[in-house]
Amino acid sequence: MANSATTDALPRSSPPGDGESLAELAARHGLTVSGARPGLGAYVKQLWQRRHFIVAFANAKTRASYSDARLGQVWQILTPLLNAAIYYLIFGLMLKTNRGVPNFIAFLVTGIFVFGFTQSAVLAGTRSISGQLNLIRALHFPRASLPISFTIVQLQQLLISMIVLCGIVLAKGEPLTLKWLLVVPVLMLQFVFNIGLSMIVARFGAVVTDINQLMPFILRTWLYTSGVFYSIDNFTKDAPAWVRHALDLNPIAVYIELVRDSLIESHSGVPTWTWGVAAAWALVIGVGGFIYFWRAEERYGRG
Structure with missing residues (x-):
């Protein structure tokens, strides 16, 4: 009798009606798909709510990047400088x-750091994404947090490199001017560009x-088509017009030229429309x- 009373007290599930699909049955009981994609606006809101996690994850990755190397984070400066030395020797x-x-050395080092x-x-x-499957499968969070965090890691490393770059530019005789402040909006535009590109390759990866x-x-x-170690204007003087325009519109070449124009007074300068191209990219x-x-x-994480 006790078992019967207990059973009678429990709520009874409603059987599916005639012709009722599983989706309709789930909707009738307020069930939703686990891990379903939210709307775009809701997704942006979720990312903003997890902004502290994104920054903390990026900081942790930055500290761990060179934890096994004896020189640690010094390598993030040494690597581009060694590349610059090799490119200067060859090119x-x-x-x-x-x-x-x-001022080719300042020209070259700027291109290498920005690229x-x-x-x-x-x-x-x-x-x-592919390298963080355990985290993705264990926790529920907007997956865009990961490529954004990894791009922030690269931005943090770039900021340290920019201090070295500015020192090299000054050592090569370039004056410190207010125009240097234009580097900030250029790098912010490149940062947004990098986030989008990182998300594209993250989905592929x-x-x-x-x-x-x-x-x-x-x-x-x-790298070879971005004018890192040569002047696009000099090397396209006799090339067809479409080649010159294609190289000029190359997004990385655009950001490199804007940074060079900001830091190097002896640089030939860039057209005003270059800023529009940088913002458009x-x-x-x-x-x-x-x-x-x-x-x-x-x-993501289901495969």
């Missing part, structure tokens, strides 16, 4: 790409892990990459 002295470029910002953000982005092997070749090609890739990543939100 500046052997191939003579320094012809017609005043390296995007390069490292893209490489980190390809692994930001979550499905096709082989992109980790392919990406260095793509980035190396991008940041808007298109930043917003477009975010939406592209968000559309696959519910699929």
Whole structure:
């Protein structure tokens, strides 16, 4: 009798009605899909609510980046400087790409540091989802937090590198002017661009892990077409107009030229429209990459 009374007191589940689908049954009882993609506005709100987690995760990754190296974070400065020395030897002295470029060392180092910002953000982005599957499967949070955090890590490392870059530029005889302040908006535009690009490759990397092997070749090609160690104007004087325009509109070349124009007074200068191109790339890739990543939100970590 006691068992019967207890059973009678429990709520009875409603059986599905005739012709009622499982989706309709779930809706009738207020059930929702676990891990379903929220609306775009709600997704942005969730990211903002987790901004402290994003920054804390980025700080932890920054501290751990070189924890196994004896020189620690000094390598984030040594690596681009060693690259600059190699490129100066090969391109500046052997191939003579320094012809017609005043203050070539400052010109070269600026290009390497700015290009390296995007390069490292893209490489980190390809692994930001596929390399964090345990975290993704254990906790519920907007997955865009990961590529954003990894891009913040690269921004933090760039800021340290920029101190070294400014020291090199000053050592090479360039004056300190108010124009240097323009570096801040340039890097912010590049940061937004990098976030969007990181999200694009993060979605690819979550499905096709082989992109980790392919990406260095793509980035190396991008490096050679971005005017890092040569002047695009000098090398396209006799080229077809479409080649010159394509190289001038290259987003990394745009950000590099704007930083050079801000720091190096002897630089030939950039057209005013370059700022519009830089903002357009940041808007298109930043917003477009975010939406592209968000559309696959519910699929990350399921494979």
